[in-house]
Amino acid sequence: MKKSRAAIFIFLIVLLIVSGCASKKIKQQPKENRQDLKTVFEEAFEDKSLNEWTLFQVTPPAQSPESLGFNPDKDQARIGEYYLHSDSLEIVQDPLDQKNHVLQITVHPTDTPAEGDKEKDKSRAEIGVKGIGEPGEERWISFRFMIPEDYQDPPEKERTFQVIMQLHRYDKEKDGKYFDGLKLKNDGNTLSPTVSLRYGTENGKSGVGLRYGLKDPEPNYLLKKVFMKKGTWHSIKLHVKWSQGNDGFVEGWINNESLTNERVFGPNMYTNLPRDFRIGLYRGHNIQTTNSIYYDNIKIEK
Numbered sequence: 382m383k384k385s386r387a388a389i390f391i392f393l394i395v396l397l398i399v400s401g402c403a404s405k406k407i408k409q410q411p412k413e414n415r416q417d418l419k420t421v422f423e424e425a426f427e428d429k430s431l432n433e434w435t436l437f438q439v440t441p442p443a444q445s446p447e448s449l450g451f452n453p454d455k456d457q458a459r460i461g462e463y464y465l466h467s468d469s470l471e472i473v474q475d476p477l478d479q480k481n482h483v484l485q486i487t488v489h490p491t492d493t494p495a496e497g498d499k500e501k502d503k504s505r506a507e508i509g510v511k512g513i514g515e516p517g518e519e520r521w522i523s524f525r526f527m528i529p530e531d532y533q534d535p536p537e538k539e540r541t542f543q544v545i546m547q548l549h550r551y552d553k554e555k556d557g558k559y560f561d562g563l564k565l566k567n568d569g570n571t572l573s574p575t576v577s578l579r580y581g582t583e584n585g586k587s588g589v590g591l592r593y594g595l596k597d598p599e600p601n602y603l604l605k606k607v608f609m610k611k612g613t614w615h616s617i618k619l620h621v622k623w624s625q626g627n628d629g630f631v632e633g634w635i636n637n638e639s640l641t642n643e644r645v646f647g648p649n650m651y652t653n654l655p656r657d658f659r660i661g662l663y664r665g666h667n668i669q670t671t672n673s674i675y676y677d678n679i680k681i682e683k
Contacts, residue, residue, distance in 0.1 A: 418521060418682040419682060420680060420681070421681050421682065421683055422513070422658075422681040423679065423680045423681075424678075424679045425482075425677065426483055426484050427481075427482050429472045431461025431462065431470065431472075431484075431508065432461040433510075434461050434510060435509070435510055436507075436508060436510065437460065437461075437508050437509075438495050438509075438661070439467050439469045439470060439492070439494055439508065439661075440467060440468070440469060440489075440491070440492045440493075440494050440506070441467060441494075442463065442464070444466060446463060449466055451463050461508075464508075469488065469489075469492060469506035470484065470487075470506070471485045472484055475677070476527070476675070477527075477613070477614065481677070483675045483676060484660075484675065484676045484677065485675055486506050486507075486660070486661045486662060486674055486675075487506060487671065488504050488506040488661070488664065489671045490504055490668070490671070491504070492504045492505060493505075501666065502666040503664060503666060504663075504664050505661065505662065505664065507547075507661030507663060508659065508660060509657050509660070510658045510681065511655070511657045512655040512657065513548075513655070513658050514623045514655060514656045514683075515653075515655050516623050516624060516650060516653045517623065517624065518623055518683065519621065519622045519623075520623075520681060520682065520683055521620050521680075521681070521683070522617075522618070522619045522621070522680070522681050523619070523679070524617055524660065524676060524678060524680070525616050525617070525676065526614070526615055526674060526675065526677075527611075527612070527613060528587060528611045528674060529611065529612060529673060529674075529675070530611045530612035532611060532674075533670040533672055534581075535667075535668050535670070537581075537583065541664065541665035541666055541667060541668055542579055542581075542665040543662065543663075543664050543665070543668075544578070544664075545578050545579070545580050545589070545661070545662060545674060546577065546578040546658075546660050547574035547576065547578070547663070548575065548576035548577070548649075548656050548657070548658055548659075549574040549657050549659060550654050550656055574592075574659075575593065575594060575595060575650065575651070576592070576593055576621060576631055576649060577591070577592045578590075578591055578617065579592055579603065583606065586608050587609055587610065588606050589606075589609060589615075589635060589640075590603030590604065590605060590606045590607065590640070591603065591605065591619075591631070591633050591640045593649065594648070604645060605640055605642060607635050607640060609635065615635055616637075617633065617635055618633065619633040619634075620632045621649070623649060624648060625648050625650045625651075625653065626648055627646055627647055627648065628646065629646065630644045630645060631645055631649065632644045632645065660676050660679070661674070662674055
């Protein structure tokens, strides 16, 4: 009888331990070498070309396409080569490794290529990839960026914004031509990107934060602020599920430190149209400086 009771007691102890392990919440960490992921876009800038990029929000080169040897009706596959003649895009040597090539994106106060930029006193220089995700699909996105040490930060009291990466949307007209969707409105305002990485300073310290969702509590809302150094490379990794419902989510990391603490759920699509991915600098009102950012090792996986 004593042996029987002892056996039952041991069994119950084991059962409690197993049940506790099964119910424990495990936070997912970034997986750098997932074998089940397929690369859908990759760019390291070593071929010194931008011809794989399909979206440009950049002030065009001063020269006409014809003077640079381009036929706008026939040379769409070389559009990235054309924009490399602008003042905003340049493939250069890595400031920290001369054997490596990176993309330098520069924005000037007069760079207002998108509709409404000039009247709203915004400036931008961005490139991107269209159609990276449909509703219900998941994407892993990674890249490196560096804020130069001589980057001129706007006064903190200005309460402006500096977006250095965004997951936006594109609209497709019935005739099949693409445009960037700026005519799509929500409560009278142009729709903001539902996932964006923002750079800024707080008490003189540089940092980034991830902004998420269809509407934010206030203009400078961030899921979490992570401080970082200028003049060094920082690695970003994002995992997103696209949805107009509450099953949509984002989770992200900078240098393997969480930008979200855990998965953040909620809708991240205004419509069922595919998303696009953009890097570069998109700035709010009253920023009158010229600044550059470096990017490298962009990868989009599914």
